[in-house]
Amino acid sequence: xxxxxxxxxxxSNPLHGLRALTSRELTKWFKNPxxxxxxxxxxxxxxxxxxxxxxxxxxxxxxxxxYLSLTPxxxxxxxxxxxxxFTSLQSHVMxxxxxxxxxxxxxxCSLIIFLTLMATTYSSMSVVLDRRFGFIDKLLTTxxxxxxxxxxxxxxxxxxxxxxxxxLLGIAFLFGITIGTNFRxxxxxxxxAIIFIFGMGMSSIFVAVSLRSTRxxxxxxxxxxxxxxxxxxxxxxxxxxLMPNWLQTIVNVNPTTYAIDAVRTFLINRGGLSKxxxxxxxxxxxxxxxxxxxxxxxxxxLNK
Amino acid sequence: xxxDVIVVEGLTKIFNGDLxxxxxxxxxxxxxxxxxxxxxxGAGKTTTIKMLTTVLKPAEGKASIFGKxxxxxxxxVKNSIGxxxxxxxxxxxLTGYQNVMLIAALYGVPKDVAKKRSLELLNLVELTAFKDxxxxxYSGGMRxxxxxxxxxxxxxxxxxxxxxxxxxxxxxxxxxWNYLRVLKKxxxxxxxxxxxxxxxxDSLCDRVAIIDHxxxxxxxxxxxxxxxxxxxxIMLSIQNATEDLSDLIKMVPTVxxxxxxxxxxxxxxxxxxxxxxxxxxxxxxxxxxxGRLSLSRPTLxxxxxxxxxxxxxxxxxxxxxxxxxxxxMRRAGxxxx
Numbered sequence: 001x002x003x004x005x006x007x008x009x010x011x012s013n014p015l016h017g018l019r020a021l022t023s024r025e026l027t028k029w030f031k032n033p034x035x036x037x038x039x040x041x042x043x044x045x046x047x048x049x050x051x052x053x054x055x056x057x058x059x060x061x062x063x064x065x066x067y068l069s070l071t072p073x074x075x076x077x078x079x080x081x082x083x084x085x086f087t088s089l090q091s092h093v094m095x096x097x098x099x100x101x102x103x104x105x106x107x108x109c110s111l112i113i114f115l116t117l118m119a120t121t122y123s124s125m126s127v128v129l130d131r132r133f134g135f136i137d138k139l140l141t142t143x144x145x146x147x148x149x150x151x152x153x154x155x156x157x158x159x160x161x162x163x164x165x166x167x168l169l170g171i172a173f174l175f176g177i178t179i180g181t182n183f184r185x186x187x188x189x190x191x192x193a194i195i196f197i198f199g200m201g202m203s204s205i206f207v208a209v210s211l212r213s214t215r216x217x218x219x220x221x222x223x224x225x226x227x228x229x230x231x232x233x234x235x236x237x238x239x240x241x242l243m244p245n246w247l248q249t250i251v252n253v254n255p256t257t258y259a260i261d262a263v264r265t266f267l268i269n270r271g272g273l274s275k276x277x278x279x280x281x282x283x284x285x286x287x288x289x290x291x292x293x294x295x296x297x298x299x300x301x302l303n304k
Numbered sequence: 305x306x307x308d309v310i311v312v313e314g315l316t317k318i319f320n321g322d323l324x325x326x327x328x329x330x331x332x333x334x335x336x337x338x339x340x341x342x343x344x345x346g347a348g349k350t351t352t353i354k355m356l357t358t359v360l361k362p363a364e365g366k367a368s369i370f371g372k373x374x375x376x377x378x379x380x381v382k383n384s385i386g387x388x389x390x391x392x393x394x395x396x397x398l399t400g401y402q403n404v405m406l407i408a409a410l411y412g413v414p415k416d417v418a419k420k421r422s423l424e425l426l427n428l429v430e431l432t433a434f435k436d437x438x439x440x441x442y443s444g445g446m447r448x449x450x451x452x453x454x455x456x457x458x459x460x461x462x463x464x465x466x467x468x469x470x471x472x473x474x475x476x477x478x479x480x481w482n483y484l485r486v487l488k489k490x491x492x493x494x495x496x497x498x499x500x501x502x503x504x505x506d507s508l509c510d511r512v513a514i515i516d517h518x519x520x521x522x523x524x525x526x527x528x529x530x531x532x533x534x535x536x537x538i539m540l541s542i543q544n545a546t547e548d549l550s551d552l553i554k555m556v557p558t559v560x561x562x563x564x565x566x567x568x569x570x571x572x573x574x575x576x577x578x579x580x581x582x583x584x585x586x587x588x589x590x591x592x593x594x595g596r597l598s599l600s601r602p603t604l605x606x607x608x609x610x611x612x613x614x615x616x617x618x619x620x621x622x623x624x625x626x627x628x629x630x631x632x633m634r635r636a637g638x639x640x641x
Contacts, residue, residue, distance in 0.1 A: 016409070017412065019409070020405075020406055020409030020410065021406075021410075024395065024398065024402075027402070028395070028398070031397070133391075133392070133393075133395075134389065134392055134393035134632075135393055135395060137359070137391060137393055138387075138389060138393035138394075139410065140359045141358070141359060141382065141385075141389070142382065142411050142458075143410070143411055143412060143458075144410040144411070144412075303359050303360065
């Protein structure tokens with residue numbers, strides 16, 4: 001062939017093909033308008049229904065007490081006193097357990113991470129599809145490495161999740177999230193960073209379990225098995241300090257807890273950013289271990 | 305330039321500890337030749353191709369391509385070969401052009417080179433008009449052509465094709481063969497293909513190896529293999545004979561064997577055209593009347609039957625390969641252009 005000489009300087013980079021593989025996934029996502037619109041509008045629904053629906057701080061209101069139980073009939077002044085008491089109770093309970101006075105802000109931060117978790121499950125499905133429809137067979141004959149393939153899946157999964165999380169973040173501000181004294185424009189970047197790292201970690205888990213799988217059913221069963229417990233056994237909906245001890249132990253090893261904690265520290269909490277060091281160290285280690293795990297498993301199992 | 309491009313010695317693959325898929329296979333493929341592996345499903349063809357293309361590690365034995373060992377120098381090997389698999393591998397959600405560019409990137413071909421090359425290749429297989437259409441709208445033949453050029457994007461010197469025309473109709477199959485002949489003729493490529501279509505091996509291959517139960521049963525040019533069968537088949541029916549005429553027919557020197565079924569005789573003979581008149585004369589001289597006579601040359605079909613003792617044998621493969629084969633057949637039948 002006359003063109004033989006041209007293609008010789010191939011593979012200067014051991015991760016060649018990573019960009020192509022990642023953009024393949026994202027192209028497929030963008031060009032499917034239904035999936036794209038659904039995944040992007042999902043955050044609005046979540047925040048609107050869940051965020052506004054669970055009005056826990058509203059419990060601490062004089063309205064929650066039956067008037068008639070106040071005997072003798074309350075005077076206007078007594079009523080105001082009780083009302084003031086409730087307001088201070090609310091702010092005391094909320095700040096000491098939830099860290100903020102309104103539950104919506106508390107929940108919005110965990111919904112961002114919950115959504116990240118849900119979005120990364122896609123990488124698991126796409127590995128199964130690639131196996132079923134022969135793409136993996138083709139890939140194994142090219143000079144691209146298995147590490148690159150796995151990293152492409154992980155990075156694209158994390159990027160998809162990140163796009164959704166950023167949209168959710170924007171909507172949370174529109175819906176009136178109460179920012180804390182820690183908040184600065186750059187802490188937004190910090191939140192984005194922890195979301196991405198957490199997304200990489202979760203994507204890796206889903207990629208790792210789907211490397212040998214040929215069934216979508218197995219994957220969706222696994223996803224449901226993992227996701228809901230990860231969210232409920234964390235500080236997502238309720239402060240861990242009020243949970244039984246055994247459950248607190250689980251909450252404390254669950255990386256979801258640390259990711260949510262970092263997002264809250266960056267956006268709605270007060271009292272400085274020092275806490276996020278632990279969060280980043282924990283989530284970062286989690287992501288690193290799961291990435292290494294999925295790469296090792298890919299080398300072992302992908303071509304069987 | 306007739307040096308051996310592919311050299312295989314004692315290549316063996318064992319699955320799950322006891323299923324011997326490929327059993328000490330040895331052969332070599334010369335530069336610029338089209339070499340075919342012919343055998344039924346489950347004979348070990350795909351496993352052999354997977355070992356030669358570095359996807360599976362051999363359990364025993366050696367194979368090298370251009371002197372590079374497929375197990376220890378797999379990156380070198382991957383860069384010098386192209387592989388077109390039995391299954392469709394293209395991403396259906398992407399366009400034909402996007403698919404070719406993706407595979408180019410997986411080989412690390414620089415983008416500007418890849419662009420130029422993929423347009424040339426799309427043109428070669430007449431897909432230019434469809435290059436921006438999603439692959440899911442392609443017909444079976446178009447998909448095969450796309451798979452073919454995806455396997456050529458890295459300028460391979462050797463091309464491996466696993467069942468290149470599986471599920472295609474006769475015309476599309478013939479068109480695919482033409483593209484393969486062009487590759488051999490104009491680009492001097494060496495082609496290794498597997499097939500279970502006799503006529504494919506017959507019309508396309510310079511040499512054929514018949515493989516069954518993981519073992520090579522015979523290797524040769526299609527013509528040699530046919531000759532090895534011992535000649536042509538003459539079918540002769542005699543109208544008014546009650547007695548056996550086998551011995552009479554055997555007296556013609558070029559006749560190799562006779563089988564009788566009632567009035568019909570199946571005669572194996574060298575040079576059928578010249579032998580048939582002698583047989584007719586001999587029969588007539590004894591006062592018998594020839595009712596019908598037909599002459600057939602041996603096809604690779606018969607070679608195949610002779611060696612494997614049966615026609616196409618279906619064996620249970622792995623579940624995923626069965627699924628993929630069904631998928632391939634289903635998608636091959638997509639709307640034709």
